[in-house]
Amino acid sequence: MDDPVLRVQFRLTDRDRTLLGWLYDHGVLTSFQISAALFPSLDFCQRRLRTLTGLRLIQRFRPHRPDGGSYPYHYVIAQLGAETIAAARGERPPRREHARTEHRRWTAGHLLAHRLGVNQFFTGLAAHARTHPRTELAAWWSESTCRRPGAFVRPGDPALLHAYQPRVRPDGYGEWREDNVTVPFFLEYDTGTEPLYTLVNKLDGYTDLARALGRVWPVLFWLHSPARERNLQHLLTDQPVAVPVATGHRAGTPLPAGEVWAVAHTGWYRHRLSALAQFTA
Template sequence: MDDPVLRVQYQLTDRDRVLLGWLYDHGVLTSVQIAHALFPTLDFCQRRLRKLYRLGLVGRFRPQRAEGGSYPYHYVIDQLGAEVVAAGRDERPPRRDHARAERRRWTSSRTLAHRLGINGFFTELAGYARTQPGAELRAWLSEAACARVGSFTTADDSALVLAYRPRVRPDGYGVWAEDGVAVPVFVEYDTGGEQLSVLVDKLTGYRELFAAIGRVWPVLFWLPSAARERHLRRLFADTPPPVPVATGSRDYAASAGLCPAEAVWAAGPGDGQRYRLVDVAGYVADLRHPVDGAAA
């Protein structure tokens, strides 16, 4: 019997496999995010995405803008793509309606903007690493992966392993490597819809998490505006956070033409200085790891 997974595998590049894995794990990415993270040009990216779409590996949809027009194509995993990923990971094949359920989920999801936001954070890092020698996004875990029961255990000096406690639900986790240093970080992507006190309260869960695993890693708050960042840092000044935090704002980064890997992070007591992501690790003694020893 002809196996469609075997038939299509020889047509895939390493970059295709990375993309399919991202869509399988993180749900949805726009063509612009994919191009920035993985391709030299948007045109090249779109041609390859059309090929993957015709092969039945990815699905796509284009939300309408309220003010008229449409957004770029949003890509999700298709059923054959999900089966290819599962086969490559030696996992059980996904259920037959996996892709259809995922596509329906994101085309009707109220959380689509938030998911695209956190995915955009990590694809910006990947795009920076693509063009900068010595930089690498070594790990990227989704909220679902961070919350998976049984995924967490004790960490030792040779491996980075997460530990889970119900009170903490990071939007994402990553290991960013640059200049011979690997920095593990948790990311809280803020859309501005919650009270700032809710963000502050999340740090209690991280404190419990770090106590359980015996390690301390930075928690990044990626905020929509510099004004909201200032207000959050005022709260931190009044009540010092129980874990290392760094804050950055998307409008500041955009106006300065910078990405999350660069000097957009305010950390420490709030002297106004902005730090590169790799330098945020300097606030905690055991954050810095040789790149070869940092696995997730």
């Protein structure tokens, strides 16, 4: 029997497998995000993306701009790509409609901008690591992975935690490594549509999780403007917090690995992402 998964597996590079895994886990990436994170040039990236599209491992679409023209190509996993990743991970094959459902989900548009923003944060870290030795995006978990029961339980934790874990809904969880220092963190990607007190109230879940696990990791609020960041900082100044909280804004396309993180209750001084390790426990 001709198995399509077996037929394409030998044609994949390690970089291909990384890309397919990202699309399977995180939904959608633009050609520019993929190029910056994984390839030395956009031309090289586009050639490889055409090859993977021809192998029916990925699919693409191109949203139109309201004022005319088009955005760059957006890539999602194809059914064969999803089955290939599931097989490589030793997981059950995805349902037959997995790729079609995911494709429709992102082309519908109302979730696309937020997901691309979250993925831009993490691919920005991966792009930095690609060109800077001694740095690494060591973990990138999706929102759905973070929601799984026991997602943050480690061997040796109390057995009760495998059945119960305080619920948090970060937009992603990551581990950034720089000069042998690793910083686990939760990402809250803010688009400016929620009231600021809603963002502050999210800290209750992280506090409960930290108490249950006995571990403390920073919560990063990545905000769309300096004014939004200042207003959130004003609220947090008067709010006792039991977990480390850092704010940053993406105006001017700053690098999330850089000195862009202001930490609550420490004078709001800016730190590099790796320096937030001092606030973990």
